[in-house]
Structure formats: C-alpha cells, structure tokens
Amino acid sequence: MALLSNICQFLDKELKVFGIPDASQNGLQVEGKQEVKKVVFAVDASLDTFEEAHKRKADMVIVHHGLFWDKPQPLTGILYQRLQVLFKHQISLYAAHLPVDIHPLIGHNAQLMNFFVTKKRETFGNYHGIDIGFLGILHREITLSAVVTKLEESLNTKCQVLAFGREKIKTIAVVSGGAAELAAEAVDKKVDLFITGESKLSSYYIAKEGKINVIFAGHYATETLGMQALSIVINEQFGVECEFVDLPTGL
Template sequence: MKIEVLADYIRTRLNLDEFVDADVSLNGLQVGRPGKEIKRIVCAVDASLATFRQAAEMQADAIFVHHGLFWGKPIAVTGAHYQRLAVLLEHDIALFAAHLPLDAHAELGNNATMAKLLGIADPQPFGLYHGKYIGYSGTLPKPMGVDEIASILDLGPETGLHVLPFGKDLVSTVGIISGGAAFEVQEAVAMGLDAYITGETSHTMYPYCQEAGITMICGGHYATEVFGVRQMANEFSGKLGLDASFIALPTAL
C-alpha cells in the first residue's frame, strides 16, 4: 500500500480534519517519503527512541502512535529529537500519529474501547474539550466495585493505578477520558456520575473529589491509552491486509 493511500485512510477513518482546531498535535502523516510502499506497520503509544529502534529491528515500514513528535510549535532538530528522526530516516520508516481523534473515536478510540470492555451498552459523548467530546459516559451492566473495574481494564499498581475512593462502594455510572484529564472529573460531578476513569491523578483534585463524594480511578496515562493503538493494529491487519503489530513499552505512569 502506498504511503499516500494509508495516510488518506487514517485521515478519513479517524476523522482527523474534525480536530484541526481542537488538537495541537500534528495528526496524520508526520514523517514519510513520497511514494513509499507500506507492508509492515507497528503501533505504539509513544513516538520514543525506544519505539523507533524496536520498529527498525522489526523491519517496519511505518509506525502509528498516539503521541507523535510534533505539537504545534517549531522544534529544533537537535538532541533527542534529532536522534529519533535519525532512526526514522536511516531506516526509511514513516510515522503516523493520532492524538485526540484516537481518544474520541466511537469505534476504535481509547475511551469507547474502555466503555465497551466495561459493558456499557449505550455510551454517550462526554468530556467537552475545545468544542469536541473526547470521552464517553454511561451505565455499567451491573454495579461494580473499583477492584472489578480496574481488573476488567487491566489497571493495577504496575500501571500506576491510583484511586480517590470518595464515592459509592458500588459504581453504576461512569465517565471515561483516557490520559491526562484529571480536571474533567468536574464534568462527571456535574452529571451526577458515581465514578470517573482517567489516566493521571492530580493533587488539586484530591480535596475536590473528597468534597464532591465521587470516586476517581486513575489507571495510568500509558495504560489507559493502549486501547486505541491496539485497535488500530487490528484495523490495519483486518481491514487493509497489512502486517501489523503492537509494541508495548509501558511506563507505569
């Protein structure tokens, strides 16, 4: 598959153009040679040197990540940034990224996937950010304790799990936004939800959750954002016939 065809597929499938004003990330093709043929693609959360080196060892033609290299401001090609780009250029590896579009996607996204795993039958858009909903909320199929929710989502001490346990012992309604979205717990409180699931915690939100009487489950930024890139690996393989795989490089954060 030509790189341009894959870039168009990703742009259309993940609705990248809808997030131009909401997301500072350069979503879509970030690095790539015109006309390059893509047969093998690896998916990962972060555009790190470790990711790139592992992709090179796997002889990948392309990498798809959630956290790319470019975030709205010019950045000098020196230091770590130089080293990362050097690996891509030396091995002729293309780089694609999708940030908020992959959080928000109703089928392939981080938050929709977590909602599906939890058995939420009719997830509703949740978490308004710069005019776009990036999360989901809904009712669990049965009341669950925090331990059961964390187990279903593979969240634990090894992923950086922190729980602010100030709500009900059994949770029926939840809001979900992956990654660094601790302050959005305020929307969950405004909606009267029992619990809020995100990646990172915040000292500021500790007394807020305590006083509001809500449980916040912070599973780790990385651990709550593996879902979308795993889904994309399946998408590339099942829909496009590419040799696709997921690279796990957990941070416990």
C-alpha cells in the same frame, strides 16, 4: 504490500484527523518508503519506539503521541536523534492524538468503556468544545473493587484510587490519558466513578468534596487500547503485517 499514500488517506478519513482541533500535528509527520509491508503501532514517538520498529523491520510507525505539536521545533538534540532513526531506515511516521481518543468504535475511550456492559452511553469530557470521552450507565451495578481488578488485569497496570463515592457503581465516565481536571465535570454530572490515566493533585479535593470515586489507571496504559484496535483495522483493510509494540512507562 500497500502504498503509504493509501494508508494515510484511509487514516485521514477514518479518524477525521483534519476536522478535530488538536495541539498535535496529526497525520503523516515523516515520509519514508512508499511501499509498506509492515506497520508498527505504539503510544509514543520515542527513540525506543523507533529503534524497536527498525528491529522488527517496520516500514511505518503509527503513534498516539507524535513528534510535532503546537509550534515549530528546531531539529536538534533529542528530536534530531529520533528523526535520524526514521530517516536512516526510511520509516514513515503517522500521528493521531485526539482523533484516537474520540473515535466512537476504535478509540481509547470507546475501548475502555467496552470493559463494562452498559445499557446507555453518551459522550463526556469537554475539551476545547469537544467531548473526548464517554459516560455510561451500567446494565447492573458493580463494586469499585471489581472495577479496579478489571482495569489492572486488562491493562497490566497499577491503579491509584480515590474512593470518596459509592462502593456500588452504576455510572462510569472515562477519558484516557491526562484528563484529571475533568473530574469536575464528573461531579457536575453526578457520576459514581471517573476513570482517567494520569493523576493531578487538584483532582483529589474535587473527588473528595464532590463525593465521587476516581481511578487513575495510568496515562500510558489507558492509551494502548485504541492503538491496538487501530492495528487490527489496518491489517484487515490493507492486508499488511501489523504489530503493537508495548513499551510501558509505569506512568
């Protein structure tokens, strides 16, 4: 058992949730039981997630996409239905958006880059003045088809591929989720392959005219990795039961 306040303090500090500008209102979004015996981790703060958390007897849910963003929202409709489950069962909700993208060890993008053996790694993907992804130079070249196979098998996903660059890949840039617009930065930095989650029409022509490869591996799929890594950290730090709930969207 651990105190909710101690878990939140640890997350706030480890993820630097209040030092990273973000549209998400990161941190503790809903307060429930003060004593936490089990934590469920998920990508999205959906009704399915909360109902699954209750079934699994969780006291706390930690997600990447939380309930509260830029502006205040009326507690009606779908948002009200989601909150009802949390309030009824006294389940706490903690959200960490960009902080889990950015984290150099347990973040989505660090975990994605760990699929490949790199001899050099640097930050990549400027988003409102902050780099949220990574660019890596591989220890040895790998084929584009081998990268696709690796991603599909590791993430249980189906990739969309824009094969407009070299078949042999030496440099890879990764930004999880919805970052198709950063293909332009990949072109500028002469990257062989840019990996992100969600596709966008304009990125097709950027990739084609810039002569680079782009893989869309799924918004959801590319943002499972950081949550799974974070679950291990919380388990080791506090000794509470931790479980990742996989609710794929196919998107």
